[in-house]
Amino acid sequence: MLFADLALAQRLEAAEAQKYLDYAAARGRMHPELAPAWEPIAGGYAVYAGDDNPYSRAIGLGLHGPVSEAEIARMEAFYAGRGLAPELSLCPLADASLVDALGARRYRIQMFMHTWVRPLLDEGRMTKDERWPAVAGVTVRQIHPDEAELWVRTAWHSFAGDDVAPPDDLVIVAHATCWLAWLDGKPAGAGMLAIHDRVAELFGTSTRPSCRSRGVQTALIHARMAAAAATGCDLIAVHTDPGSASQRNVERVGFRLAYTKVTIRRGDLTD
Numbered sequence: 001m002l003f004a005d006l007a008l009a010q011r012l013e014a015a016e017a018q019k020y021l022d023y024a025a026a027r028g029r030m031h032p033e034l035a036p037a038w039e040p041i042a043g044g045y046a047v048y049a050g051d052d053n054p055y056s057r058a059i060g061l062g063l064h065g066p067v068s069e070a071e072i073a074r075m076e077a078f079y080a081g082r083g084l085a086p087e088l089s090l091c092p093l094a095d096a097s098l099v100d101a102l103g104a105r106r107y108r109i110q111m112f113m114h115t116w117v118r119p120l121l122d123e124g125r126m127t128k129d130e131r132w133p134a135v136a137g138v139t140v141r142q143i144h145p146d147e148a149e150l151w152v153r154t155a156w157h158s159f160a161g162d163d164v165a166p167p168d169d170l171v172i173v174a175h176a177t178c179w180l181a182w183l184d185g186k187p188a189g190a191g192m193l194a195i196h197d198r199v200a201e202l203f204g205t206s207t208r209p210s211c212r213s214r215g216v217q218t219a220l221i222h223a224r225m226a227a228a229a230a231t232g233c234d235l236i237a238v239h240t241d242p243g244s245a246s247q248r249n250v251e252r253v254g255f256r257l258a259y260t261k262v263t264i265r266r267g268d269l270t271d
Helices: 006-030 069-080 096-104 145-160 216-230 245-252
Strands: 037-041 044-048 087-090 107-119 138-142 176-183 186-196 199-207 235-240 256-266
Touching: 006 037, 006 044, 006 107, 006 186, 006 199, 006 235, 006 256, 037 069, 044 069, 069 096, 087 096, 087 107, 107 245, 138 216, 145 176, 145 186, 145 199, 176 216, 186 216, 199 216, 216 235, 216 245, 235 245
Parallel strands: 199 235
Antiparallel strands: 037 044, 087 256, 107 235, 107 256, 138 176, 176 186, 186 199
């Protein structure tokens, strides 16, 4: 049984922060005119990946001791210099000094996000197929080098619908592997797997609307869990919206809730 203490939070948040940095770097290679950037602050990072981008927020702050007013001011200056209100993904195990300071500076809740975790340890005499059984009719594998465009198209259509053309700036994160699920011989879903310091993270999991309720997401989870275990990871994490279908799927395969994070943004001090 995992205990969701500060040490666990430090590992999970470091893995997610690395994903933010990799995303910003990849976006910068595709669109250098956006000038993505990041800055280490208070044990985490302030990240900028472009305007109106969900990765343009601070992450991992306050997990390694008290946070000073000067550090918070530096984070705010990082975003103010880019014309953005400062936004932060706040872990509930962050030091109380950070929580108190943000409250005094009128930060407001934007959204909640669950962080789920599962150990990847030897499970007795169970075989891989017993731990992560195949789903009938669904095949999952890591994409081939020439399938990047197919992966992007499948991932986008799974989120936006088959009739919406994908934008030209979708980013495949460095240091992550892309996976496709096939149902009846056709691409049905997509997902990604990133690894940092023996912590694997599942993200970007999606299923085409016409293929839902057929076990596609479960198959994508099983395949990436098996791949992470094969590399020697001891933990695997995933983030979901509270009460979502994704939450139901990860609970079914043994993930437990580590904590719920809150995304907060500084409000207009004049209102």
